[in-house]
Amino acid sequence: MTVNAGDTAWILVSSALVMLMTPGLALFYGGMARRRNLLSTIMMSFAALGVVGVLWVLYGYSLSFGSDNGGFIGGFDFIGLMGVGQQPSEVYASTVPHLAFMVYQGMFAIITVALITGAVVERIKFKALMIFSVLWLTIVYCPVAHWVWGDGGWMAELGALDFAGGAVVHINAGVSALALVMLLGRRKGFPQESMEPNNIPMVVLGAGLLWFGWFGFNAGSALSSGGLAANAFVATNISAASAAATWMLISWINRRPSLLGVVTGAVAGLVAITPAAGFVTPMAGIPIGIVVSLISYYSIILMKTKLGFDDSLDVFAVHGIGGIWGALATGIFASLAVNPDGAAGLIEGNGMQLLIQLASIVAVAAFAFVITWILAKIVDVTVGLRVGEMEEAVGLDLSQHGERAYGGLLR
Amino acid sequence: MKKIEAIIREEKLEAVKKALEEKSYFGMTVSEVSGRGRQKGIPLQSRVGEYRVDLLPKLKIELVVFDEDVSAAVDAIVRNARTGSIGDGKVFILPVENVIRVRTGDSGNNAI
Numbered sequence: 001m002t003v004n005a006g007d008t009a010w011i012l013v014s015s016a017l018v019m020l021m022t023p024g025l026a027l028f029y030g031g032m033a034r035r036r037n038l039l040s041t042i043m044m045s046f047a048a049l050g051v052v053g054v055l056w057v058l059y060g061y062s063l064s065f066g067s068d069n070g071g072f073i074g075g076f077d078f079i080g081l082m083g084v085g086q087q088p089s090e091v092y093a094s095t096v097p098h099l100a101f102m103v104y105q106g107m108f109a110i111i112t113v114a115l116i117t118g119a120v121v122e123r124i125k126f127k128a129l130m131i132f133s134v135l136w137l138t139i140v141y142c143p144v145a146h147w148v149w150g151d152g153g154w155m156a157e158l159g160a161l162d163f164a165g166g167a168v169v170h171i172n173a174g175v176s177a178l179a180l181v182m183l184l185g186r187r188k189g190f191p192q193e194s195m196e197p198n199n200i201p202m203v204v205l206g207a208g209l210l211w212f213g214w215f216g217f218n219a220g221s222a223l224s225s226g227g228l229a230a231n232a233f234v235a236t237n238i239s240a241a242s243a244a245a246t247w248m249l250i251s252w253i254n255r256r257p258s259l260l261g262v263v264t265g266a267v268a269g270l271v272a273i274t275p276a277a278g279f280v281t282p283m284a285g286i287p288i289g290i291v292v293s294l295i296s297y298y299s300i301i302l303m304k305t306k307l308g309f310d311d312s313l314d315v316f317a318v319h320g321i322g323g324i325w326g327a328l329a330t331g332i333f334a335s336l337a338v339n340p341d342g343a344a345g346l347i348e349g350n351g352m353q354l355l356i357q358l359a360s361i362v363a364v365a366a367f368a369f370v371i372t373w374i375l376a377k378i379v380d381v382t383v384g385l386r387v388g389e390m391e392e393a394v395g396l397d398l399s400q401h402g403e404r405a406y407g408g409l410l411r
Numbered sequence: 412m413k414k415i416e417a418i419i420r421e422e423k424l425e426a427v428k429k430a431l432e433e434k435s436y437f438g439m440t441v442s443e444v445s446g447r448g449r450q451k452g453i454p455l456q457s458r459v460g461e462y463r464v465d466l467l468p469k470l471k472i473e474l475v476v477f478d479e480d481v482s483a484a485v486d487a488i489v490r491n492a493r494t495g496s497i498g499d500g501k502v503f504i505l506p507v508e509n510v511i512r513v514r515t516g517d518s519g520n521n522a523i
Contacts, residue, residue: 194462196455251456258456300459314458 001088004095010225011093011100017216018107022049022114024209028267029118031202032260032313036395037122038198038405044117044129048110051130052137056106057081063142065092065105068152073143078102091151093223104220105149109141112169118313119177122187122195123392126400128385135375136176140368144172148360160360161334161342161353163232164221166275166326167364174320175365176372177311183376184385186310188392195312198405200260207263211240214270218277231338232277235285236270242289243269250297264318268296271322276330279342284333291329292322324361331357412507412523413481417472418446418500419492424470430487431474438523439474449497469500475507475523 026045033041052060059079066074078084081102089098113133120129147155148162155167162168187195197203219233247265251258272292273285280288299317303309311317331354334345344350379385386392391399398404419427424441431439445466452465476484485502493499512522 194464196462196464251459255454255461256456258458260456260458264458297459305460 001090001094003086003088003097004224006225007093007095007223008097008100010229011096011104011220011223014216014220015100015104015107017213018104018111018220019049019213021107021210021213021217022046022111024206024213025111025114025118026206027202028206028210028263029121029313031199031204031206032197033121034195034395035198035405036397038397039403040126040396040400041117041121043126043401044121044124045114047130048114048117048133051133052110052113053106055134055137056109057102060109060137060142061102061105063138064109064145065102065150068146068150071152071154071157072146074146074150095224101223105145108165108169108217109137109145112141112165112173113137115169115173115315115319116177116180119181119311119315120184121312122396123386124184125384125387126396128379128383131383132180132375132379132385135379136372139375140172140176140371141168144168144364144367147363155360155363158359159343159353159356161279161330161357162275162327162360163278163330164218164274166271166323166330167360170271170274170319170323171327171361171364172323172368174316174318174323175368177315178309178320179369179372180376181309181311181316183373183380186308187312188389190310190312191304191308197260203260204263207266211266211270214240214274218270218274222278228278228339231282234282235277235280236273238282238285239273239289239292240266240269242286243272243293244289246290246293247297250293264296264314265293268292268318268322271319272326272329274323275326276333279330279335279339280333280345281335281338284329288326288329288333292325295325296322320365324365327357327361328354331355412475412510412520413478414473414475414505414507415481415484415488416503416505417485417488417492418444418469418502419472419488420494420498420500421468421470423492423494424472426491427472427488430491431484434483434487436474436476436480436484436487439472442471442473444469444471448501467498475510477520477523 022045026042030038030042062076062078063074066077084098084102086097088094093101145168147153148168215233218236219229222229244262244266247261248257251261269289272288296317299321300314303311303317332346334343336344343353346354446469447465452463454461454463510522511518
């Protein structure tokens, strides 16, 4: 095991790219909140960079990637980065320094925690969110990351394919978001009052940063700089583009081509290709992208309009449903010609892979939902999940942080 | 002295301003306001479908004129702000007790 300069450069750059996705997500979410909750929404994502960034090196990496305990969780061998140095790890990414692999994985943990927050903006108590985030990282994220990516993880042993985190990041965050919404309840005024986004250009900037960073997320998951990374890179762009164009068309057919719709579609397309990017041909990005926009679009209508869940920024519909489709699509389109370490999918005659993917979806979704529910319940009965009515009416910027987005004499 | 407060469509500002200018009414204060009348709002696009916004952006023009100029000024505003559709706005005319020019301390008709 020797360090390869090209691979190391790519993983370090990819780590920086994925890091930038979290501030990007903060802007993406922030622009969709109402003006009085803009800072608090941004804060919820950005805080993960701080809190998870520290916890990851203290114990998160170890619980996710340490030596296996029954396929369920990693051990304590990498606590405080013990034994994680400039040489490659013995089992992961054998051509890059262990430190580079560790920090790359840390960026995924950070953004996964941040993703959940979009569902609960404008009414969750910041203190409660922080306590929940620590618990969730430890008891939900680290085990699930171990199942899928850890050496000896049971889902990896089963043969489930998740190239860059469709299950670990997106299904996990999306389903947890839904559980949290069910406990937390709707925002005051939902759905009678219209919740108008305060700044759509900010949403677009955030989506742009997400798209940009996603190349590191998906192509970096090759853990090497070569053909497979290029495959994942191109598949990622094709899926994002197909989904953006599809969402534009859907909104156009229903009324007018919506910018908020186009960027939402792009993000959905990025979500769906995430588990598949290094297992499918780039061209498979087209059907994967088209389908994800169709199902996410109608999932939002179903969740918000029909079922009345105030998943405020549609985390379940975009990341949960998009991630589930991505995991299934991986089982459909996977090709051994693309990645000999992967598997053949349904189209290549291996229907079994689709069943394995389905099993992995059910396991992650069930675990995430149940444990999140329990953790959120504990936080609710101890510190209380929700801000007071007055605090909600004034807005979380002032009531939780004592700051406001726009200064000046007026407004 | 009378104060004219006109709520107009944003896109009609230039035409109204020009018409007032041609009649030598230069001084005015313009502000962005939100409001509603019988128009009852418009639908906007959300991620899926649409939502209604019932307070719409308008502009408020305020100017103070001599009593005898009121009808000419109002006429310039109304003729140039009108489209004939719902949402053209309203004009209010209010009595003004006094006006003071801050720079000189002049008051009354001299300060307009």
